[in-house]
Amino acid sequence: MNDIACIEFDIFLKSLMQQMRQMLGASFEIQHKLIDKNNGIKADCITLKGIQEDIAQSIRLDSYYEMYQKGEAIARIGEAIQDAFLENRSRYAGDDIMHDYRLIRDKVFFRLVNKEMNQSLLTKIPYMEVLDLCITFHCLVKEEKSGIGAVQITNDHCQGWEIEILDLWKDAIFNTARMFPPVLKTMDEVMRDILKNEIRICGQGCSEEDGIYEENENDEEYKITEEAMIDEMTNMMMQGQGCTSHVFVLTNQKGINGASCLLYPGIQQAIQKQLKGDFFILPSSIHEVILVPAFESEENLEAMVEEVNRTQVPAEDILSDHVYLYSKVKHVLNTFYLENGKK
Numbered sequence: 001m002n003d004i005a006c007i008e009f010d011i012f013l014k015s016l017m018q019q020m021r022q023m024l025g026a027s028f029e030i031q032h033k034l035i036d037k038n039n040g041i042k043a044d045c046i047t048l049k050g051i052q053e054d055i056a057q058s059i060r061l062d063s064y065y066e067m068y069q070k071g072e073a074i075a076r077i078g079e080a081i082q083d084a085f086l087e088n089r090s091r092y093a094g095d096d097i098m099h100d101y102r103l104i105r106d107k108v109f110f111r112l113v114n115k116e117m118n119q120s121l122l123t124k125i126p127y128m129e130v131l132d133l134c135i136t137f138h139c140l141v142k143e144e145k146s147g148i149g150a151v152q153i154t155n156d157h158c159q160g161w162e163i164e165i166l167d168l169w170k171d172a173i174f175n176t177a178r179m180f181p182p183v184l185k186t187m188d189e190v191m192r193d194i195l196k197n198e199i200r201i202c203g204q205g206c207s208e209e210d211g212i213y214e215e216n217e218n219d220e221e222y223k224i225t226e227e228a229m230i231d232e233m234t235n236m237m238m239q240g241q242g243c244t245s246h247v248f249v250l251t252n253q254k255g256i257n258g259a260s261c262l263l264y265p266g267i268q269q270a271i272q273k274q275l276k277g278d279f280f281i282l283p284s285s286i287h288e289v290i291l292v293p294a295f296e297s298e299e300n301l302e303a304m305v306e307e308v309n310r311t312q313v314p315a316e317d318i319l320s321d322h323v324y325l326y327s328k329v330k331h332v333l334n335t336f337y338l339e340n341g342k343k
Contacts, residue, residue, distance in 0.1 A: 012068045013044070013061070019078035020046065027051055033058070036124075038286065039117040041316045048085050055098065057085055088142065088149070098139065098151060101161035107140045108153070108168060109176040112260045113286060114320055125154050126165045130263065131334065132322055137168045140179065148256060173265065180252035182261040184271065187247040187290070248275070251288035258288045259319050272328045279326050283319035284308065294325065 013032060020030050029049055034042040035058050044065075049056035064077050098104065115122070115134045128135040142149030153168065250271070251258030261267060262281065271279060271291060278294035282305055292301075306321045325334055 008069075009044075009065065012065055012074075015074045016046070016061075016064070016068075016078060016081075019074050020048070020081065023078055023082050024048070029056070031056075035060075036121050038113055038121075038316050039318055040120060046081065050089075057088055059084060098157060099160070101163055104139045105171050106175060108137060108171045109140060109150075109179055110135045110137055110169070110172040110260060110263075111257045111286070112263065112319065114318060117318065125152060126158050126168060128165065128169060131324070132320055135169070135172075135263070137172055143179075148254065173263070176260060177264045180254055180256075180258070180260070182250060182264055182267060183253055183258070184248055184250050184274065187249060190249050246275075246293055248291040249284075249288055250291055255287060257286055259283060259286050262289055268326050272326060278328055281324035281326065283322070283324070285313050285317040286319045287317060289319075 017030060017032060024030065027050060029047075029051055031047045033045050033047050035045045037043045044061045045058040046061060047056040047058050059081055064081060067077055067080075068074070112130070113134050113136055115129060115132055118134065118136075122134065126137055137153040138150040139153060140148060140150050158165070158168070248271070250261050250267075252261050275291065275293050280292045280294055280301060282290040282292065282301065284290050284305075301323045302321065305323060309318050309321055327334070
């Protein structure tokens, strides 16, 4: 942020902290902290906890600051943060699950992150290396349609639980595939889904004058007509885009940290059968990977990944600049530049 933006954020933060202390009172501790996030990103957070409690909740301020910039009153923002804090607090009140591994064993899952970009964080947490990536471990504490809430498992946790990293891995590899089932779609299907969603959003609230008639959305005939119209508009928009039915996208049902699906038991072999041979993996973000048959030209694939990472992917969501290759002969995943003896 530039100087002016920093001053504006400081004003927001000071006003918000004052508002939160007035609302929650002296029985709660409220602090502003910079919390380590993925890829070395430090996020501005408010931490809140009762003075008799050991565990504090961390609430990121990004979205609340955006509300402030759009003119939302500090009092309303404070109420929204208080509601989120108290809802989570009541949900887990009296159940300090992070003190007993037996209570969270079926909630442990893993994520796949970049090793080089997380050097500072990796000194504090258990992890396993996979090529230039790392597996990190987390405990699921909240799951909603809009996303999930999780606690990063640290070295201190493992020491208190007296467990080894292999114990985490055995539980996490089973739980992650169960909690976040994989989804494999062609690029055509993904593009169609995106277009359909955009068409639905544009169509919401349209009146008869806009050419879309308001009908009873519970009516089956209306639903069929609506889907047919959306399909027709999608087909028109897809014309001239080129066929990408041989390119696949792998993620999970949540669309969050879906690149981890690449390590699910049997998934690489299943993809190899689907693509009928070796395939490249393009790490488009921590949330998904793109899969391309290896008979495609590999030239410039890595340059393309680097370019997209620098211009399109948020810094916190970058997975890697490298292209990976799965070999059906070796049944192994490797970075393409290592497979070919390149540096």
